[in-house]
Amino acid sequence: MIIRIDEYSDVPIYMQIRNQIVMGISSGELKAGEQLPTVRALAMEIGINTMTVSKTYQILKSEGYIMTDRKNGARVRQQIEQTGVISEENKKELRRIVSEARISGVSKTELRKLIDEYYG
Amino acid sequence: MIIRIDEYSDVPIYMQIRNQIVMGISSGELKAGEQLPTVRALAMEIGINTMTVSKTYQILKSEGYIMTDRKNGARVRQQIEQTGVISEENKKELRRIVSEARISGVSKTELRKLIDEYYG
Amino acid sequence: MIIRIDEYSDVPIYMQIRNQIVMGISSGELKAGEQLPTVRALAMEIGINTMTVSKTYQILKSEGYIMTDRKNGARVRQQIEQTGVISEENKKELRRIVSEARISGVSKTELRKLIDEYYG
Amino acid sequence: MIIRIDEYSDVPIYMQIRNQIVMGISSGELKAGEQLPTVRALAMEIGINTMTVSKTYQILKSEGYIMTDRKNGARVRQQIEQTGVISEENKKELRRIVSEARISGVSKTELRKLIDEYYG
DNA sequence: GTGGTCTAGACCACG
DNA sequence: GTGGTCTAGACCACG
Numbered sequence: 001m002i003i004r005i006d007e008y009s010d011v012p013i014y015m016q017i018r019n020q021i022v023m024g025i026s027s028g029e030l031k032a033g034e035q036l037p038t039v040r041a042l043a044m045e046i047g048i049n050t051m052t053v054s055k056t057y058q059i060l061k062s063e064g065y066i067m068t069d070r071k072n073g074a075r076v077r078q079q080i081e082q083t084g085v086i087s088e089e090n091k092k093e094l095r096r097i098v099s100e101a102r103i104s105g106v107s108k109t110e111l112r113k114l115i116d117e118y119y120g
Numbered sequence: 121m122i123i124r125i126d127e128y129s130d131v132p133i134y135m136q137i138r139n140q141i142v143m144g145i146s147s148g149e150l151k152a153g154e155q156l157p158t159v160r161a162l163a164m165e166i167g168i169n170t171m172t173v174s175k176t177y178q179i180l181k182s183e184g185y186i187m188t189d190r191k192n193g194a195r196v197r198q199q200i201e202q203t204g205v206i207s208e209e210n211k212k213e214l215r216r217i218v219s220e221a222r223i224s225g226v227s228k229t230e231l232r233k234l235i236d237e238y239y240g
Numbered sequence: 241m242i243i244r245i246d247e248y249s250d251v252p253i254y255m256q257i258r259n260q261i262v263m264g265i266s267s268g269e270l271k272a273g274e275q276l277p278t279v280r281a282l283a284m285e286i287g288i289n290t291m292t293v294s295k296t297y298q299i300l301k302s303e304g305y306i307m308t309d310r311k312n313g314a315r316v317r318q319q320i321e322q323t324g325v326i327s328e329e330n331k332k333e334l335r336r337i338v339s340e341a342r343i344s345g346v347s348k349t350e351l352r353k354l355i356d357e358y359y360g
Numbered sequence: 361m362i363i364r365i366d367e368y369s370d371v372p373i374y375m376q377i378r379n380q381i382v383m384g385i386s387s388g389e390l391k392a393g394e395q396l397p398t399v400r401a402l403a404m405e406i407g408i409n410t411m412t413v414s415k416t417y418q419i420l421k422s423e424g425y426i427m428t429d430r431k432n433g434a435r436v437r438q439q440i441e442q443t444g445v446i447s448e449e450n451k452k453e454l455r456r457i458v459s460e461a462r463i464s465g466v467s468k469t470e471l472r473k474l475i476d477e478y479y480g
Numbered sequence: 481g482t483g484g485t486c487t488a489g490a491c492c493a494c495g
Numbered sequence: 496g497t498g499g500t501c502t503a504g505a506c507c508a509c510g
Contacts, residue, residue, distance in 0.1 A: 095143065356468065
């Protein structure tokens with residue numbers, strides 16, 4: 001899986017990586033149990049500091065998406081806990097995006113199509 | 121229109137205000153041409169620095185949501201430009217949210233219902 | 241509140257600080273809404289790097305114990321969410337401690353007295 | 361006695377094994393003088409490195425819980441020294457756990473019940 | 481070899 | 496002035 005950093009983005013690097021890995025897990029590009037690159041390897045590949053990647057892995061770990069062990073590095077968790085709900089934060093963001101889309105003249109149908117595309 | 125600041129949020133205050141005004145315009149709570157409170161009045165009401173509100177208004181103006189003039193203060197624009205498309209940034213965010221919802225076991229139907237609710 | 245670091249402990253510095261702040265909140269030494277020292281001030285006081293303190297504050301924040309904002313620094317949260325349950329991790333630890341105490345000939349009564357003392 | 365490793369835990373494997381053996385001794389599941397599996401057998405059973413089990417046994421021996429001899433392998437000690445006190449480290453941990461439980465709204469009664477359950 | 485911790489130092493957005 | 500992010504570099508425990 002290829003991670004791409006937008007250096008002009010306001011989103012911190014560690015969060016950009018986090019988001020891409022989460023999307024990779026959701027899309028199936030990263031499978032349950034799959035090995036992630038080592039902290040050092042990913043840092044080298046992206047051209048950033050190991051601390052930054054380490055921070056990403058710790059967040060993903062605390063969120064229950066991955067597990068780490070010193071021998072094997074990081075792996076996608078076999079069983080990711082399913083809360084069945086969208087976080088309040090994400091709901092707020094979603095509402096903001098829908099509002100902006102609506103003002104821009106984007107139809108509800110187009111929004112639905114995007115959801116379908118992203119949900120897969 | 122009542123603006124509520126979440127002091128626990130990571131979203132900067134000026135952005136929280138901006139988002140709520142945009143959502144107010146989208147929902148129709150704020151009508152085209154409607155007068156917004158002065159920078160000082162809004163700052164006082166929320167209990168924050170006037171600089172922060174000022175920043176919000178500048179952003180809303182640059183985004184084309186409001187217009188300001190020295191005499192009348194800030195007003196919602198009569199004709200907000202309709203691009204008909206969702207910004208790349210919002211698409212990225214939407215994809216992230218959909219991915220996280222999907223992993224959490226939220227169904228596509230539930231997401232669609234949220235869209236409907238927020239779109240109105 | 242005075243933070244004391246045991247440099248010979250296996251517990252990482254950021255976690256030692258975290259634990260002492262949590263215990264301070266529990267005992268009432270740190271009150272709801274009370275200001276914590278700034279990252280820089282606490283780092284200086286303890287004689288460690290600001291990053292280490294920053295990590296502590298971020299953990300406390302993610303755990304819901306404190307809130308941070310750029311203007312006022314960090315403060316103890318007014319309303320800490322009460323789950324009403326002990327985490328599985330803490331239960332395991334508690335069981336380990338009780339087992340070791342039991343083997344060492346510590347009576348159940350003595351354990352209860354410690355609980356009472358710490359609970360307050 | 362069955363040893364279970366939690367691969368998601370931050371507790372090192374050798375410590376997880378150590379803790380479970382100590383709890384086994386405390387509960388009586390492992391009796392005084394009882395033979396422990398050989399390092400190789402236990403490593404094989406759990407599916408880990410022999411070095412890890414070896415480390416566990418060394419620690420248990422240094423703590424006075426087991427004794428080893430070349431002929432018979434490892435056995436639970438007949439007479440484990442009873443200090444009658446809880447170690448300072450365990451007291452600290454206990455205080456941390458009680459504090460966190462208290463903040464979470466767990467009552468003193470519930471804590472006592474857990475102690476009773478674990479003490480047996 | 482792996483992730484985890486920590487330092488010294490820097491720059492940034494927010495307010 | 497505040498917390499947040501990031502770097503370059505180091506050392507450590509675990510396995």
